[in-house]
Amino acid sequence: MAMRTKIARSLLGTALFSTKTQRFASGSGTRYGSEVHAGSLGSFWSSFSTSAAAAAEPEEARLGTTSSGVETGLFGMLKEYEDYRRALYGGLTHKALLVDAAGTLVAPSQPMAQIYRQIGEKYGVKYSEAEILNRYRWAYEQPWGRSRLRYVNDARPFWEFIVSSSTGCSDSQYVEELYHYYMTEMAWHLCDPDAEKVFQALRKAGVKVAVVSNFDTRLRPVLRALNCDHWFDAVVVSAEVEAEKPNPTIFLKACDLLGVNPEDAVHVGDDRRNDICGARDAGCDAWLWGSDVQSLKEVAQRIGVQA
Known part of the structure; x- marks a missing residue:
């Protein structure tokens, strides 16, 4: 059968x-x-x-x-x-x-680039939403170590790379604020x-x-x-x-x-x-x-x- x-x-x-x-x-x-x-x-x-x-x-x-x-x-x-x-x-x-x-x-409630820019303004992010989106796409295509697995456990190292590459900002508080935002019902x-x-x-x-x-x-x-x-x-x-x-x-x-x-x-x-x-x-x-x-x-x- x-x-x-x-x-x-x-x-x-x-x-x-x-x-x-x-x-x-x-x-x-x-x-x-x-x-x-x-x-x-x-x-x-x-x-x-x-x-x-x-x-x-x-x-x-x-x-x-x-x-x-x-x-x-x-x-x-x-x-x-x-x-x-x-x-x-x-x-x-x-x-x-x-x-x-x-x-x-489920789907994000706002475009990713919009959230990255809005939250990033207080951390000195100057890129436009279009620039953030383009840089995000580039970053996501890059090889991630020696593994095909991007999401390992909480995936913080991966998202730190994505956020800093997308916005030019590597402030740990900025990364954490974004990271926690995408864990809430608002996102x-x-x-x-x-x-x-x-x-x-x-x-x-x-x-x-x-x-x-x-x-x-x-x-x-x-x-x-x-x-x-x-x-x-x-x-x-x-x-x-x-x-x-x-x-x-x-x-x-x-x-x-x-x-x-x-x-x-x-x-x-x-x-x-x-x-x-x-x-x-x-x-x-x-x-x-x-x-x-x-x-x-x-x-x-x-x-x-x-x-």
Whole structure:
């Protein structure tokens, strides 16, 4: 059964990925603050799209289909696949939902550069918000020691580097004020106002729920500050498990904590590389926030839960 599920998901995921590649080709990003940090996947998606289109063209010509016809067929396959999973799991497509934190569950209430500048004024920061943002992006792209792990424990050394590089100010009091600000309810808000109702409905229906996030150890205080930490069966933080998305380890750890197999879980996140590719490499299903699904209510409905 697990093998049939894996093969079906792989075939369907590949087909859907090909049809969506062109709309993704503007580039990839990981959300830091409220900005999109430009990645290096644009050329990859562009070349993948071209190759996929070239491979698909003879088949479309032979069948006399149009691109809209192909997409209609793929969404028919999606419905058939989800119906198949509901038959397996008693009306549900998945036994567990994994959800990304920043950019999916929560978002910064103000742009990062604005906060860095406002708090930094009393410490002598003179850079404009545009300058801070550009310097921040540069700093985030720099190699971090000999490890790919940026968020280790409380990640203070990393954030000290980011703040001083972004603003030109290395005052320890400034760094600490910024660091603590991003641990409070003032800094964050829930992306979906229906989140509590949806997560309650999912758990009532027997779906286990976990947060899976590239974050330092402040994530738990952030969730407590927003009074939403009790919504989840598990919170899996990269700084604690020493594995950052897209490393499959973090997704496998979440499944282990929830007591489900990876093929029984679906992950929802806003980053194509970290969330979608990482989750699929771990053997989970994955839906892109803002594209595959637009709200948590839609997530629940696709799983088979009315919220």
